[in-house]
Amino acid sequence: MNFQGKTKENIQYDAIVVGSGISGGWSAKELCEKGLKVLLLERGRMIEHITDYITANKDPWDFPHHDLQMPNDLLKNYPVQNRTGFAIMESTHHHFVNDLENPYIEEKPFDWIRGYHVGGRSLMWGRYSFRFSDLDFEANAKEGIATDWPIRYKDIAPWYDYVEKFAGIAGNRDGLPHLPDGHFQPAMPDNCIESHFRNSVNSNFQDRRVISARAAHLTAPTEEQTALGRASCQYRNRCMRGCPFGAYFSTQSATLPAARRTGNLTLRPHSIVNSIIYNEKSGKATGVRVIDEQTNEWLEFSAKIIFLNASALGSTFILMNSTSNRFPNGMDDSGQLGHNLMDHHFHVGATADYQKDLDKIYYGRHPAGLYVPRFRNLPGAEKQPFNRGYGFEVYTWRDGWQHSMDMDGMGAEFKEKVATFGDWKMILDAFGECMPYYDNKVTLTTEKKDKWGQPVLKMDVHYRENEALMRKDAKEQAVAMMEKAGFSNIEAFDQQAHPGLSIHEMGTARMGTDVKNSVFNQYNQHHIVKNVFCTDGACMTSSPCQNPSLTYMALSARAADYAVAELKRGNL
Template sequence: MTIYVKESQQIYDAIVIGSGITGGWAAKEFCQRGLKTLMIERGRIVEHRKDYIGEGKAPWDLPFRSKVPLSLIEEQHSVQKKCYAFNDATKHFFGNDRDLPFQTAKGTDFWWIRANQLGGKSLLWHRYSYRLSDYDFNANKLDGYGTDWPLRYNDLKDWYSLVEKHVGICGQKENLPQLPDSEFLPPFDMTKPEQFVKSKIEAAFPDRRVIHGRQAHLTKPSKIHLEQGRGQCMARNECQKGCSFGAYFSTQSSTLPAASETGNLSIAPNSVVHSLIYDEKTNRLKGVRVIDNDDLTEREYFAKVIFVCASTLGSTQILLNTTSAKFPHGIANSSGVLGHYLMDHNYNAWANADIEGFDNEFYSGRRPGGIYIPNFYFQPDKKRPFLRGYGMSAGAYREAWDDLQASDGFGVDFKNTLKQPGKWKFYLGAQGEMLPRFENQVKLHPTLKDKWGIPQLEINCTFSENETLMMQDAAEQGAHMLKTIGLTNVKSGVRDKPPGSGIHELGTARMGRDPKTSVLNGFNQSHDVPNLFVTDGASFCSSAVQNPSLTFMALTVRAVNYAVQELNAKRL
């Protein structure tokens, strides 16, 4: 049973700030280990199934056919509208930009996509789940860009397995050195055209593999998933509306019920964290100071250990806004690197083509994801004009009416054409690594505050020449592969979407072995303040190529295990 609290003088064993992917896991792990845990969420309560108000609604069931009125976008969603998942059936899961202002440095742009409610962006994420490899954990050390990760793949592999069995990751074992295998449920099927492209690319380019996408979807639920009350994925590809089947992993479908059933979980919703309460005499955090989301009153909560899981930028804002005589520039910031080394993934390169010869083929359902070409530049090579590499999301599809609606035509014949499937197409989209650079920074604005009286963030983040050259290469390689295997009408290019558009913010409170150059140690624990942990993307030392959420989860479970040991040993 979940207990919702407002005022409380209880000293909890643990406070978890944030309820998204990392916060949900932290709360589950603490509660299942018997610790009384308070989860603080700045937004409203979202109940599983009940509050998925857009679920199952077709465009014609919505007042504007899934479009959001321009007046509402201009007033509330000027940034959020840029997210691929934003529409009339999902807009209630996105932040209100009017109430959530931030600034960007002159001449820069940044998209900060936010979902401030119970469950956070776990309700909206795209569910791709890939392990990092030792090539990723070693990358900074090998080329000298960024600080060395204080852990390696072997430190995390068992935690990956634990998480994956609970979450449910579909995919197939491939034995690739740059992309370790997970604990898999069966993958979604590849279409006949995808199988054709796979065979051709792998024959023409022996160093490149075309594999099933790995996603947090229950293609065939196991006992552990059925016990969570979750069911099989129906391949509707409407996941961002919410899924009453619980077929994709979210806080609501999985970790929150597990934490609640222990009786150890309390939740403080509508509680905007202002700062952390620091005791300089003991060099420990005592608790958390919050502002009520609705009436702007202040209150405090207390605990023995604090896990900050508010998303990379949200967590950094809290840390920067917690100052004292010892830490005038943000709590646990003796290194001076808090807020620096902001990263995102770069999705700006693409290629597509027509596939001939499969006019009698189609597919069943709407598979919620595609296929994948793992990074084939994982080995350092001084001949390349850029460091690191990229993966490529991919897939084949048939043009439908929404693809053809802008084509030439008129009248009955044109309408009948729209009823028929069009050409088979194949696309590639790059996901490039972004180097950790000191100058990519987030800081508190000196004068501007939000409605809760908290200083706004000022973000100064740009892609470097390294990322630009990488995307140019990805577009060229994408086109080269498609032409080589005989596809027709090949096109490619590079967009100019800014950082933040990948929604994979990372790196502003990074881990490291040296307290002089990092905020956290290898267990996501603050070097400076022993009972402070940060387990979301802020802790990353590099972005790697892979989607980061699976690693967020594994790091969080490992950190909770460590924190509980330290609590029991009375070292926190």
């Protein structure tokens, strides 16, 4: 059911889940399926699957500006969201926050890309879904950096299996120990340029391997997935508008209908969670304080357990704002809350043309391409002048009619040129690991307040020498692979993207081995307030170069299983 009440409510829920994005949807599904009565709180508006994807089936000519540019009167509301260079279009802007209503302070440049609505960024995410390995989980301990992860691959591997089967991940079993295989549906087929690049790199570089990107798109739906109304990918590549086929994994297409069918879910949009209510006598959280987004009314909701899934910085805001006599500086004893903020550094690599195979085209629009997994600083490999590594996302296409926009001419010959496809194009874009620096941090400040009178976050984050050295190598290696593959017009690039722009923010309330070095334990359970859990990006102890969302899913399912078991034992 959806709950829209505007008065203080006295229902005692078993669990409250804060945030309805990738991790929140999973937490709600798992808790509901285990028999708990769950209140799912989302700070933004309702978006119903299919019916509320208002631009999903529109063509460019259906938009006033052909979806090529935003009118200035609308664009002024998105000064941060527009920094992505792709997000704020006529077809997608409604899925991103109004920056004027949701401000923050940048001590140093930080691009905080957000979507406040039911489903969160699960409607707009890139959908690349990779497992972490022990190379990642052991790195901090082996290098003496930050603190050790409290888990290893064997702890989370069964949960990767579990969430992959439900979500639906297209990919191949590639046999790479540092990028473990999973349960995959058939990978999306290569086009001719992808096949050429894959074969060239795999033949000419012994230390690396090009694979199909592992993406959360259905290519051979299971009975469970079709029962939820999901279907195969249609290769429209309009994913950021919302997928009416349910082909890619999102809260709307997958976890929300699964939770709803249990009869145990209450969903309340327009509910801004301000803080956690802490009982000094019991040492437990008793509920949350909420501001109604539409009326500004303050509400309180009670539950036995609370799952924070408001996004890395959203969950950290709530913990920081949850002050009491016991926690005068926010709900933490470690001194780590707000610190160790990480985001993948990217927008470095190379672009190129391929002027062969011009007799070939392909149909449909690939929502996922190729991937070059990390090949630097692997076991037994030569040590690089930087720690950790990076992977390349590989995108290819062939120029359509747009290649003729700057051409002069008229008549039949000109029409023929316009109707002819242009060259093949390729981009190699590296995503590199950011180290967990203690002084990359966020703090709460009242220097500015949001639309609802709350304090805002101040970002003090920047990349360091390790990231700079990694970027130099990534740019050089992108060029080397393209040269070997016979590309032309190769141009290296380094756009020096700021933290946040990769939209993979991690850390600030990390997992760890004890209360002295972390906020949450190996089960994503708060070290002190045992009935509070966090399974979104805030809990990350390091930031392996792989896309992190699959790990959030697995951690959420694992933590929910543990929380319900502890609740039944009377420990919460």
